[in-house]
Amino acid sequence: MAHAYVVGTFDTKGDELRYVAGLIRDAGHEVTTVDVGTSDAGERRADVAAADVAGPEAFTGDRGTSVAAMAAALERWLPARDDLDGVIALGGSGGTALVTPALQRLPVGIPKVVVSTVASGDVAPYVGSSDIALMYSVTDVAGLNRISRVVLANAARALAGALSGPPVDPGQDRPALGLTMFGVTTPCVTAVTEALDDEFDCLVFHATGTGGRAMEKLVDDGLVSAVCDVSTTEIADLVAGGVMAATEDRLGAIARRRVPWVGSVGALDMVNFGAPDTVPERYRDRLFYEHNPQVTLMRTTPDECRAAAEFLARGLNACEGPVRLVLPLRGVSALDVEGGPFADPAATEALVETLRAELRQTDRRRLVETDLHVNDPEFAARLVAELRAVSE
Structure with a gap:
């Protein structure tokens, strides 16, 4: 059994994130949900609350500064997890910009999936030099419907499949x-x-x-x-x-x-x-x-x-x-x-x-x-x- 992290703004995309988390659990994996929403520091919407990830500076009431502070906090917090086998995140342009710097910090080889509204454009700032897999959401990540259910399910099962396979021998017999x-x-x-x-x-x-x-x-x-x-x-x-x-x-x-x-x-x-x-x-x-x-x-x-x-x-x-x-x-x-x-x-x-x-x-x-x-x-x-x- 592997351990997946499901990361996103649960204040605006909670239904979609919980849907994805449920599918990964159904595939037999442990899941930790992580909220990076900045609208309310005191509300617990996920296993890990936004306030557990970031300090007061991420809850200023100003969207731009709050998102930047949360992104910086997640970039410190996520790579420090020692039980993370894979991660999936959902977002629009702001959410994608918030989560991907932290994913870029994770080692190459850890499965990283992001369902995003900006995945069909210039994705270099989001992927960087990492092995993040971006999937275009087709519709906005704004509710569950006949399109989003299928796209999100494909993304969840892609991560679950990556976590289910046997370990790959990287071939480290030579430098x-x-x-x-x-x-x-x-x-x-x-x-x-x-x-x-x-x-x-x-x-x-x-x-x-x-x-x-x-x-x-x-x-x-x-x-x-x-x-x-x-x-x-x-x-x-x-x-x-x-x-x-x-x-x-x-x-x-x-x-x-x-x-x-x-x-x-x-x-x-x-x-x-x-x-x-x-x-x-x-x-x-x-x-x-x-x-x-x-x-x-x-x-x-x-x-x-x-x-x-x-x-x-x-x-x-x-x-x-x-x-x-x-x-x-x-x-x-x-x-x-x-x-x-x-x-x-x-x-x-x-x-x-x-x-x-x-x-x-x-x-x-x-x-x-x-x-x-x-x-x-x-x-x-x-x-x-x-x-x-x-x-x-």
Whole structure:
């Protein structure tokens, strides 16, 4: 028997939350209901009252400040539960924003389901780098009806099913290696994973902004032992305003945990936007490549390459663990090849020269230059050799 937490604003969505809790109990699991409503601190509507989660600051009478205070309180309270096997929450835009920061704090692998009215839009702020499963409510979460009963039942049974299955062997016989990959660096990362599969449990992350954050969250959580950061392209989006940007904390987890890091400058020749009509007006005269109808790639300029290199060097200079930055001087992506659409020697020179000048080399932090392309088999072999050397 597993233990599920059912979380929500019982002052406004009590019927729906109790319905979900009952279905999970019917499936054979223990349930604790948790109220995070802010309308009345004194009323007990669930097993855990709102006042048990938050202090007086969450009951100000002002919706905005109350919700923010309750969200912060739940973010502290929920991860501290030692009997939580899974969690489900329901909400509109406010309720979803209230509960999901706490769910993001829970370890990867704990089932997390949220039924939300905003699940069909931009869900990145709610999911972050966690494994939250969002289900669109179709109708508003405002009463039980012929639609909501079915949707909520599906969500409840999804959580119950996740809790009912036998434990999954995560395969922890090898240390975990985090790798970053983009479509234009796939041959390199594939070759690295094939070479290291017997030595490491290879976790490949798609470098879409969220992918890099997910990898570094696992590093921060102590779940990744080393990193092969082939595709640092999210930094280019950060400095140029693309849609797959890293945060300012990119490489922060590497510095904090001091894990071995071997990386490169994969796909720093491009900035990502959506469909062509989403490209900002200030960039309309730039060089573009249509990756697909929904992804437009913009070639980085020498100035943008310098800015990306400065960011990368600053992050690596803060790392006290072993660092090897391996440069492919003949191109950083499948588009950056001789005669290719993003071939730009001036931009490559700006990137390389800045890294040469800004990276502070020591016995533990080194710049390795190769006369190779990022997708050459020999380049992948060099990454593997450097990783083995720093992981000994």
